[in-house]
Amino acid sequence: MIYRHATPKDMLQVAALDRDVWHVNNHSDFIPDGEHAWRIWIEIAFVCVAEENDHILGCSLVFPGFDDSLCLHKLFVHNLHQGKGIGRKLIEETVHFSDKLGKPIWLTVDPQNQKSIALYEKFDFKITSHVEGFYRADEHRFIMRRTPLK
Numbered sequence: 001m002i003y004r005h006a007t008p009k010d011m012l013q014v015a016a017l018d019r020d021v022w023h024v025n026n027h028s029d030f031i032p033d034g035e036h037a038w039r040i041w042i043e044i045a046f047v048c049v050a051e052e053n054d055h056i057l058g059c060s061l062v063f064p065g066f067d068d069s070l071c072l073h074k075l076f077v078h079n080l081h082q083g084k085g086i087g088r089k090l091i092e093e094t095v096h097f098s099d100k101l102g103k104p105i106w107l108t109v110d111p112q113n114q115k116s117i118a119l120y121e122k123f124d125f126k127i128t129s130h131v132e133g134f135y136r137a138d139e140h141r142f143i144m145r146r147t148p149l150k
Contacts, residue, residue: 010056044063047060058086069105091123105145110141120146
């Protein structure tokens with residue numbers, strides 16, 4: 001498995017994987033990000049992909065916030081490849097990136113997603129708040145933050 005920064009040639013594979021993975025979440029009736037968003041993110045954000053045999057199996061997306069922090073906006077792994085450490089390695093790469101810049105990083109997560117919360121906690125993310133109706137009335141989120149290691 002290779003972990004690397006995404007390039008524009010990865011855009012279609014990443015967008016397709018995003019759509020595939022999105023269909024198994026609790027709010028899959030809403031549209032995931034399309035090619036247009038991924039094309040821009042790959043140019044201006046930190047997008048790390050997990051690739052094996054020219055197939056992208058996972059991705060993380062981090063972009064800067066207004067308060068000089070970073071936002072881990074997306075982390076996903078192909079459904080058939082979950083549980084193999086790919087998500088863990090993508091978070092490791094992401095945390096290394098934020099530490100290298102000396103910037104705190106934050107994310108939102110569904111409070112029901114205990115598996116993801118436990119994984120984030122292993123990388124020193126802490127729940128800092130619970131926001132009711134973060135997206136829609138029935139879509140609540142935890143905000144988790146991590147301070148950079150010096």
